Amino acid sequence: MINSMNKWMQIAYNEATSxxxxxxxxxxxxxxxxxxxxxxxxxxxxxxxxxxxxxxxMNAIRKACKKLDSFDLSGCELYTTCQPCPMxxxxxxxxxxxxxxxxxxxxxxxxxxxxxxxFYEMMRGxxxxxxxxxxxxEINAKLFDRWLEKTNxxxx
Numbered sequence: 001m002i003n004s005m006n007k008w009m010q011i012a013y014n015e016a017t018s019x020x021x022x023x024x025x026x027x028x029x030x031x032x033x034x035x036x037x038x039x040x041x042x043x044x045x046x047x048x049x050x051x052x053x054x055x056x057x058m059n060a061i062r063k064a065c066k067k068l069d070s071f072d073l074s075g076c077e078l079y080t081t082c083q084p085c086p087m088x089x090x091x092x093x094x095x096x097x098x099x100x101x102x103x104x105x106x107x108x109x110x111x112x113x114x115x116x117x118x119f120y121e122m123m124r125g126x127x128x129x130x131x132x133x134x135x136x137x138e139i140n141a142k143l144f145d146r147w148l149e150k151t152n153x154x155x156x
Contacts, residue, residue, distance in 0.1 A: 008033055008079040009103060011041055015056065016081045019043030026114060030056040030080040032064040032073065032097070039076060040064040056080060057088035061095050073097050082109050085116045086123055 005013065008031050015029030025044030032039045042059035046052060057080050065071055073095040082104040084092060092100060110117040122128040147153060 006079070006101070008038075008077075009081070009101065011038065012056070012079045012081050013103070015041050015043040019045065019056070024048035025054065025056075027112065028056040028080070028082055030060040030078060032060050032076050032078050034064075034068075034073075034076045039067055039073075053087065055085065055088050057084050058091055061091050061097075065095070071095065077101065082106075083116070085109075085114075086119050 011031045012029040020027045025046045028044040031041040040060045040063035044056045045054040077099040083102045106116040
């Protein structure tokens with residue numbers, strides 16, 4: 001079936017296949033590597049969990065953070081079967097993963113019926129049906145003053 005594939009991407013591909021064939025989610029898989037070792041692997045579980053955030057990348061990040069007992073995944077690499085959607089990209093940024101390898105594109109995902117391409121368009125201000133309105137800024141901004149008052153806060 002597959003001629004030649006990076007060994008880490010093969011694991012992501014196998015995760016995607018497993019999740020898809022067991023009806024747990026769409027055709028997406030991910031694996032996180034650190035120092036040449038697998039930290040976590042996962043597939044899409046949106047259908048299984050009825051959780052719209054249960055994408056392969058998100059699940060792998062959650063597992064890796066738990067395994068490493070840290071929210072900071074600096075030094076890790078992510079292999080994913082498809083270009084990460086905007087939500088997953090945000091999680092990748094927050095986790096401080098600096099290297100991402102992906103297989104299929106947002107166009108491939110769109111062809112499969114997934115909204116990734118539309119979300120990218122919305123981020124560019126095209127075809128957006130989202131209403132984003134700021135309210136109560138003063139009160140909510142004070143949360144950051146309270147945060148800065150904490151002596152035991154942990155920042156990246």
